[in-house]
Amino acid sequence: MFTMLAAPAAQIGTSGKILAGVGSGAIAVALLLILILGVKGKGGRKLNSGQAFWLAFFFVALCTVTGAAWNILPDTIGIAGEGAADGLSGAGLGQFGVAGVALIVLVLYLYLSISPALGAWMGLVLSGLCTAAGGIAAILPTIIASIARAILIKTGAA
Numbered sequence: 001m002f003t004m005l006a007a008p009a010a011q012i013g014t015s016g017k018i019l020a021g022v023g024s025g026a027i028a029v030a031l032l033l034i035l036i037l038g039v040k041g042k043g044g045r046k047l048n049s050g051q052a053f054w055l056a057f058f059f060v061a062l063c064t065v066t067g068a069a070w071n072i073l074p075d076t077i078g079i080a081g082e083g084a085a086d087g088l089s090g091a092g093l094g095q096f097g098v099a100g101v102a103l104i105v106l107v108l109y110l111y112l113s114i115s116p117a118l119g120a121w122m123g124l125v126l127s128g129l130c131t132a133a134g135g136i137a138a139i140l141p142t143i144i145a146s147i148a149r150a151i152l153i154k155t156g157a158a
Contacts, residue, residue, distance in 0.1 A: 024066040024152050031059045039116045049119030053109060056123030061144035064131060065152065077128025099137040102129035 035055050038047035047055065060077070063070040081098040088096040109122045130137045 024062075025068070025070070027152070028059070028062055028066045028070055031055065031062060035059060035120055039120050047116050047120075049114050049116050052116040052120040053123035053126075056120040057127040057141070058144055058148075060124055060127035060131070061141040062148050064141070065145050065149045073124070074128045074131050077125055078132025081125075081129040081132050097133065098129055099133035099135065102126055102133055102137055105129060 035047075035052065037043065038045060038055070039052050040046075060074050063073050078098065081101045084101045085096040085098050088101070105122055105126045109119070109126065114122070127141050131141045
């Protein structure tokens with residue numbers, strides 16, 4: 001028989017919640033500030049293009065969890081992606097969907113040498129496009145959003 005021993009959960013403050021009182025909106029603002037200041041290299045901490053890309057990708061996925069005004073960003077990116085897909089399809093380049101535009105952004109990110117600022121923009125755009133495309137393209141942002149939602153609820157920040 002196997003018995004797992006664990007220490008009792010730590011009581012943080014009076015609520016017992018680690019992030020109680022912070023709120024998902026404050027976490028989104030903090031991530032956005034880290035992204036902006038990190039791309040600029042403020043405080044001696046500069047993000048590289050990969051870090052900026054993934055932080056931006058995670059930020060947009062978190063926006064879908066945070067709700068309210070934060071949904072404007074992924075919704076706007078999705079609408080722009082639909083417009084780009086329609087434009088590319090109408091240009092005689094074959095059939096394009098939002099997932100096709102997301103694929104193009106991903107290929108550009110993977111094969112171009114880019115600055116942290118462009119990496120951040122590509123992360124923002126790719127996350128929004130993947131979410132808007134749905135299906136297999138939305139798996140990663142959906143997983144990130146689900147984990148973030150569970151953490152926010154569990155810690156009391158939701």
